Amino acid sequence: DIYCCLIDMDNFAQYNLSFGKHVGDAILRIVGQRLKKLLPDGLMLYRGIGDNFLILSTTPIDNNAKQSSMILDSLEWECHKQISAPLTISKLVHNVTAAIASCRLDARKASYEKINGVLTFGKKRAKKQGPGGMLALDKAAFNDYARYQEISHSFARALDDGEFYLMLQPQYDGNQHIVSSEALIRWKHPTLGFISPAEFIPVAEESDAIIDIGNWVIEEACRLLQTSQKQGVRTRIAVNISGRHIVRADFAKQLLETVIKWQVNPDMLMLEITETTLISSVELVRERMESLGHEGFSFSIDDFGTGYSSLSYLKELPISELKIDRYFVDEITFQDERVPIVDSIVDLAHALNVSTVAEGIENEFQCDYLKQRGCSYFQGFYFSKPLAEKDWLNAVLSAEKVQVAQTEK
Incomplete structure (x- = not known):
């Protein structure tokens, strides 16, 4: 299996409108740097479209190993804390949050389209929890995603x-x-x-x-x-x-x-x-x-x-x-x-x-x-x-x- 995680900033367009795009870009750079420092070997951070980030594993994850699950769960909470920590730009303190959605996919079936689709589906569910929502998709959620796709x-x-x-x-x-x-x-x-x-x-x-x-x-x-x-x-x-x-x-x-x-x-x-x-x-x-x-x-x-x-x-x-x-x-x-x-x-x-x-x-x-x-x-x-x-x-x-x-x- 491979590990995939989407981090999507909450209401980020409002920051660009209120403070200007230069402030929005600065926030994303700082958040990106914080996230990159957290990642252990085998995980890579990518800048997504707009105001989101993607974390992907570069080596297979042992889905049966309890220890690997605990490490990834702990990592997501650390990401949540680092994103939520106050950051200062031009003497102004900003507090931002992000929705975090993650899943583990069979690498043999994990096309870009499927990864993007599943994580976007998870992100929408996480955002329904409110600012800073977190959701780890389990196997049952993949059936929910397939049903969602068929309905849509x-x-x-x-x-x-x-x-x-x-x-x-x-x-x-x-x-x-x-x-x-x-x-x-x-x-x-x-x-x-x-x-x-x-x-x-x-x-x-x-x-x-x-x-x-x-x-x-x-x-x-x-x-x-x-x-x-x-x-x-x-x-x-x-x-x-x-x-x-x-x-x-x-x-x-x-x-x-x-x-x-x-x-x-x-x-x-x-x-x-x-x-x-x-x-x-x-x-x-x-x-x-x-x-x-x-x-x-x-x-x-x-x-x-x-x-x-x-x-x-x-x-x-x-x-x-x-x-x-x-x-x-x-x-x-x-x-x-x-x-x-x-x-x-x-x-x-x-x-x-x-x-x-x-x-x-x-x-x-x-x-x-x-x-x-x-x-x-x-x-x-x-x-x-x-x-x-x-x-x-x-x-x-x-x-x-x-x-x-x-x-x-």
Whole structure:
């Protein structure tokens, strides 16, 4: 086996922007010198592209020897400490961190492409741990990498071959009438089987695949809205919009073209954006939201309370709804008389004059609690599981007939 290690500086572009490239270059030179001093015989340091370094073994590693594993683990921690140690440039002290990802590969199968791919995959996982994240990939991680590769290269084919499909989970008002539904994308891969959105959406967001998937979801939602409308039911569908998608220059134009094509009114679509999207490109997102708000589209902040939204932004943006994340709904139990975060979100929504939707409701106690606190709409298995297209159409048609009958009485 050979030992491979990728060291990728955290948020390094910010140093170049804040202090100039000459400072960034000086930091990399000092870090490189520190790392080089640590390496024993048999390991070589290389400068990678941009702000990363690569350590490769020049002689085979005995993968069965416990001592060699301990030496390499200890080396990685020493690298971490040396990178994190303060460094002084032009009388200014800088503190930097780096993600460290390492693995051991069969030298007979270790092409540059595989080494680079595996280490980049490991680096992304290490960075999710936060600044200075470290990850040593084990044998199971190679299977994860192979799965990741297959998923990332399957999006275009999946769209062409119709592997994606929508499930719809109804949202109810206090009288248990269906007022809207959330579009939930699903993927049945021909070889990998069912792949959870929690797994494939983050992979899609690394490329423009998320744009194509987002456009497909909007197209399908509009088709379903037209179908229900032709059968005499006017309802609403909420679709999740990724941050990468909404900041595209052609997003608003394509969205308008889609609703016109399917003869759907803009107010029949609820566009869900996450707090992370809101704060990462706030000015651009605000511009898109205001423009689309004038066209009649509505916006919901998804998973509200899990991010770091500024209340001033919320007040200024054309938001119609705050969606209470299931994480907070799960805290509604018999043990606690009050759930302060849920109460605060509902109170904030009232102050902003917007609706609230609680998702992930699983029992009557949670439902009653949310009703008493003034929550507007309700979603979860207690009311309905996500439904396939045919079942969803039957559900909204039946709900409409019941509502009409009740009104006539």
